[in-house]
Every structure is written in structure tokens, then in C-alpha cells.
Amino acid sequence: MSGLDAYALLRPWWLLAVPVIALLALRAASRAAPLGDWAKAVDPALMALMARRGAVLGGRRQANLAAAVAAGLVALALTGPAVERKDAATFRNLDATVIVADLSRSVTEGGGLKDLRQTAQGVAEAAGTRSVALVVYAGDAYLAVPPTTDRDSFGTTLFALDADTVPDRGSHPERGLALARRTLGEAGVVAADVVLITDGDGIGEAALREARAIREQGWRLQGLFVPAQVSLPAGAPKPDRAALDQVVAAGGGTAADLASPAPVLDAVGASTAQHLAAGGYTVLAFADLGRWLLLLAMVPALILFRRSA
Template identity: 30%
Template sequence: MKNWSSLRPAVGLLLFLELLLWMAVLAGWFTATSLVPSLTLHRLDSVPILGMTALLTVLMIGHLRWRHKVIQTLADAEQIASVMPGYRIFIPTWKFVMLRVAMAFLIIAWLDPKMGSRLQEVESEGVDMMVALDVSNSMMTEDVGIARLDLAKRTVKRLASSTSGDRIGLVVFAGEAYVQCPLTTDLDALDLFLESVHPNMIPIQGTAVGRAIETCWQGFDKGSEASRVVVVLTDGENHEDDVVAAARAVNQDGGSTHFLGIATLEGAPIPAFDSRGRPSGFRTDQSGQPVVSSLDEVTLIEAARAGGGTYTRASSGFVELSPILQFKDGLEEARISSVSYVDYEHVLLPWLIAAALLLLIEMLIPKRPKNRPTAAYAVLCMILVVENPLFAQSDSRTQMVEGTQAFRDSQWEEAAILFGEAAKDESTSATALYNQGCALLAAGDTDAASSAFDRTLNQTKNADLRASAHYNKSLSALLQGNAEKAIEHAKSSLRINPNNPEARHNLALAKRLKQQQDQNQDGEQN
């Protein structure tokens, strides 16, 4: 008597292909990001949706089991060929695999992979601020409504969001002090560093506030003209060094030191945790009594006066930042330049095409096999034999990516050469020429940079690109001392984009230069 075939091979195939799909996705992502560091996803926060598609495989396995049981009730294994001619267990399995992979490709396309293709120098005005965050064990005490460290991290995020245009860095300290995040205008990067802060990240416990202030001062850019501000968030129990002397040294060198007391005067016992991070009572002294941590406000006020700054004590769940912000508003600001991607190349089209091909194959696979080769077999052979150029990146795009990476590494000459090679391709010519001009301008070759921007203007009608090219032409003319050209191109940039503050700044500088040149010329004639 003929027996029913087992479902285990089909279920095993589904699980194996699901695992293979995820291995391919993860390996492909890590490989691509290592080769193209600027690669990212436009909808990065929605990546968990891709993971949820694994539930489709679980549902399909349940459907196969149900289907198999229903068919078993219709006829015996020997009679199934006459009741359902051509019945095969693996046919619905393969059709589902095509749909499953196509769904994954569609979601990847919706997540919108993109890579930076054009860099531009962005300028802002602000001060330099280094924040020292106490991560000692006492910062886990919950006498301010929540854990002191949690309140301190929230306060740093509020401070960063309230200081538009400033560069901000982060130092963490306990018994030692380390730079966790160097000075940056990228608040998203600062948030990532803040998320990873915890008391166990520094093996030497204690509260070396003075050492933290010294580390902050060493983290400033010595060549910057911006005012320097040190902000310390601590519970004030300094057991290691002289915080007042460290704050006074910063003030004598031209900076200021501000303190935020993250604790109460009454204090509270310091909680203890087991190896898994679970609460296990309170820390005790040699006599077995709980160790109480309270705010050393006297020392912090004295240190703030010595450091020429301000002092604020935290209330329940909140820290008032207005004293620091008001102090900062009166400081001298400097123009801060940073290079960032302002244009991205979206690479979702290959994923859409791959999904469409898989859906086509799934539709052409018959529900029951026939004796002659199917159209789906012919389509599959065609896809495997014919090379698809859509998945191969052109040399010009590769050169664009390599050029932007060289630009980020401050290899201006190499970047200019790579962008020049990419400019030979009509599809990337205008953007490549603009990038080449930026690289030449950064290298100090203003004549060649100006020529590259001229060629950009001749080859593109894109408004944003033309506005940027005119802006950089005005910058090149300023560096050459040609005030009239600088005024002309700054005005051209503003005609296209009236809201460009950098172009207005260049126009003002050019007019001031023109006025000085006219005055010098009149003086020579007299």
C-alpha cells in the first residue's frame, strides 16, 4: 500500500532558504557598507519591518500542514493521482519562496538604499562646548525622581538641541576620564554615544571631576576662534583631585566652566546590582550600613566661581538650562565649517526589477507539472544566461564614490582626479565637475576650481546645483581678491536660492572688499 509523502523535506527547505536569505542580506549589507561607507537607508528606523516578514514563512509552514491534512481526507495515497492529477508537495513551496524573496526585495526598495555622491562644505556660527558626564556608581542613585545618570543624559540631549550651530563633545568620567565623542555638529552621532553610556564602561570607579575638566580642555580645537565652554554634570562628590584648581585653570586660559548638580542635598542610598544588572539592594560600608550619596554643593559653587561659569542644581526630574544658555549667548561665536553629503544617489531600482522578475517567475510556475517544458523554465534560463547590466555599477559611479571617500579623507588631489575621470560620463558629468571644483578649492587651486564650476554651469540646468556652483564661484573669486566677480556670482546664487545664508555672507564680504579696494584706489590717486 502506498504511503503519503512526509512534509518534513518541504518544511526543511523553507527553513533553510529563510536562513539563507537572512545570511545573504546581512552579509551583503556589511560588505556593501565596508566598500561604500556612505551607504545608508533613507528609512533606517523602519528596518524592523523587514524582520517581520519572517512571519510569512511561519504562516506558510502552517498552511502546508493544514493543506496536507485536508488532501489526506479526500483520498488515499494511491488514489490521489486520479483525484488531483499532478499533485506535488514542493510546487507550492517553490512558488512561496519566489513570493517571499520578492517581498523582501520590495521592502528593501521601500527602505530606499542610498549613497552619498556629492560633498559640500557647510558653515555655521557657534561656540565649542565639551560636556563632562559623571558615570560613577553614585549616579545610579534615584533621589531626583529617576536615576541621576538618566536625568543627566536627558539634560545633555536638551542642551545639545538648544545650541544650534555649536560644536559639542562628550567626556565620560569616574575615577578616570575619557573622550566619548569629539567635537561635532552631528547631534545624531552624539545621541548614539549617549545611548551607550553606563557606569561599567570605566573600570576605575571614583569621581575625578578635576581630571574630567582637564580632559575636556584638551579636547578643544586649539585653532578655533570660537569661545570654549566646559559643562560638568555630576553629583559633586569629588574624591580624587582638586576640582576648584582645574576650573580656575580653564578660566585663566580663556574658557569657562559650568556645573549642573545632579543630586539632592539630602541624598539617598547607592543601589547595588548583580552580574545581570538586576537590583540587589544597596551598597554598604564596612559596618554594614547603606552608603548614602548626597550633593556636595559647596564645592561645586566654589568651582563655578573659580571657573567663571554658573551653577545649577537639579530639581525632581528636571534641570534648568537657562543660566548656561544665557551665558553662552554673550560669548564670541566663530564660523564652523564641516563637510557633509548634500546629495545622494538612490539605488532602489535594481531591487524593484529583481522583485518584478521573481513575481513573473512565480506566476509562470504552474500549480501542477506538465510533460513539456514550461515557460517559467525558459524565463529562468534566460535570466541565468543573459547578464543583467542593471546590477553592475558603472565605472563613473564607482569613481564618484571613491572620489567622495578621498574627499572625506582630505586627499584633495586624488579626489579631484577621480571626479575628473567620472566627468567623462555624461550621466554624471555635471555632478562630477562640481565635486571636482570643491576638491580643487579645498586644495587651494582657485583657478582650476573656478574653471570646473564654469563647466558645471555650462552642463546642468539643475537649480540646486547651479546655485551651489555660483556660490563656490563667488568663494573662489573672494580668495583671488576679485570682488566684482564675487559679487556677481553671489547674486546669481541668491537669485536661484534666496534663502542661502552662506551666499548672503559671501555677498556681504565681497561688497566690503570692493569698498576697501575702491578706497585704496582713491587714496593712490590723491
């Protein structure tokens, strides 16, 4: 994680107000020198007479500048500049990762099982100190490892997976996703990544419904595609990357290949504060500094109330 990850703009769309304020300030400054449009509206002779009698007060550029500075600071305050709270890491129990591994025939006989295990281990390591669970599925789904921070026991179970781990034939990713969602719900997790590692077989409308349900909970579904590395037996399902992309899009996450999993690892490896903020729990993760900018905006605003002698 880079140092910039500790900073954020909670309401970045307010940045659009800054150039608008700058344009309005320039326009106001041009019209305030020295009397705005009064010089055009009043007869020149009458204006000269009034000036000699001391009845004409010139425009003040300072007031326009002070108003522009105050408005600009207010706009910047509304963007919500924030820093990550020092205690954000203490909320890691609210942030978890569930790996959903496809152990159907097309994966185990397609030569991708070894890479699947290695990449799943990489996902667990990317999660850092947060808890990780493992769900495996084929014809049915099982919780192989409940949420844990013990990477040694997790790795032991992970590398023991083989073609006979799930006795049920078939491929039902929706059952794996449903079990992942239930596991997160029972743990009271508020920010989570569900990482589906599959060749795309069996993904249909039921899996899409589960992906949307995961997204509605404020969690994200990431996907890693397992390509076939050997010729599959006759009648075996073929890998389907397009299906994986579709279900991941429904889950609001990122899809990648096993050979280049960096986008998914980066998403899982983001800080707890970033995950909480993405899940709508920004107040737990970041301290909003906008209030201090509002106090600073009061300084030029006070100039607007200064009375001339």
C-alpha cells in the same frame, strides 16, 4: 535669542560720564547769562559806562549748549555702541561646548543617570550649530564623543551611557575637566562652555585648579547638579551642591539643578557673537558704531569756532 542680543555697549562704564556732562552744562548755562560773574566783579557804574560805549559783549548760551552736546556725543561714542556683525555666525568653529558627565557610582546608583542624559541632550541642542564634545569620568576620564555637529550620533552615544561605561571606580572630576580643557586647546577654540554635570562628589583643590585654568583661557565652566533620587548604598559618597557651586564660581560660570537647567541652557545658547565678545574677541563679533557718533559730534563742535561779526 531676542533682537536686543544683536546690540551691545562695548565700554558701558563711559555712560557714567553722561550725567556729569549734563550737570556741567547746566552749571555753565546758569553762569553765562548774560556776563557770567563779571557783573559781580565790576562796579555797576563802570559796567553801565562800558555798556554805553559798546565795550560789553554778553555771554552766549549757544556756545555752552554746543559744547555740552559735543561732549555728550563723545561720551556716547566712547561707550562703544555696537551691532552684531552679519558674518559672526561664520566663526562658530571657534566656539564649542564640552559636556563633562559624572558616571561615578553615586550618580549611576543614585537614580540621576536618566535625567543626566536628558539634560546633556538639552545642552547639546542649546548649543545650536556649534560643535559639542562629550567627556565622561569616574575614576578616570575618557573622550566619549570628540567635537562634532552631528547631533544624531551624539545622542546615540549619550543615551548608551550606563554604570559600566567607565570601568574605573572612583570620582575624579579634575580629570574630566583636564580632558575637556585639552580637547578645546587641541581644537583651537577661542570661546567655549564646559558644562560639568555631577553630584559634586570628588570636587577638591585639583578640580578648582582646573576650573581656574579653564577661566584663564577665556572659557567658562557651567555646572548642573545631580541630586540623589534614591537611597544610596552604605559608604557611597553623598551629593555635594556646595562643592559644585564653588568650582563653578572658580570657572566663571553659572550653576543650576537638573530640574531647572534654564540658566545654564541660556548661557550655552547665547549667540556666537556674545561668546566671542565674552572671550575677548569683540572685534570678530561686533561692529563698533562709536566712530560715527564722533563724526556727528563734530557738527556742534564746529559752532564753537564760529566768529561773531
